[in-house]
Amino acid sequence: MNWAIFVSNHPRYDTDCYHSEITKMLKCGSSENGFATYQCSNVFVTVKGNIKLTLCCKGKACPQCGKCYTRESMLKIGVRLFLRVSYRQVVLTLPEQLRIPFHNHSNQKHLYSGFMILTEACLSELIQAHFKTDACETAVIIFIHTHCRNGN
Secondary structure (H helix, E strand, O other): OHHHHHHHHOHHHOOHHHHHHHHHHHHOOOHHHOEEEEEOOOOOOOOOOEEEEEOOOOOOOOHHHHHHHHHHHHHHHHOOOOOOOOOOOOOOOOOHHHHHHHHOOOOHHHHHHHHHHHHHHHHHHHHHHHHOOOOOOOOOOOOOOOOOOOOO
């Protein structure tokens, strides 16, 4: 399996969390992951029988389930947006040198909260510098995506 080869080449991914997510992804859409059976009871249907639908994994590493999660999140945010207001998506990436120290930090809640506050301040300063005015009002929605965390 390619996952085993990948992990042997990149041992930092050899954790229970990653193994669990990859295992879920590989079973996505298979009967192994669970299924629901429906029976058509419509008297006007000439072909009767059961319909078996396999369940998705809802895993973070799964391309299909991740796409659905992203779409649902954007729809939830979209209903709260104002008409005639410009919105931009900015993706900020934590430098690679900081990823392991952030991951291993003893008080991640405090660290990530501070990181989000700093991110908002940097974005506001950048926007004000770009438009050469401090009259710009900004509002931000910040998602921190860290692998193997539920994002609460």
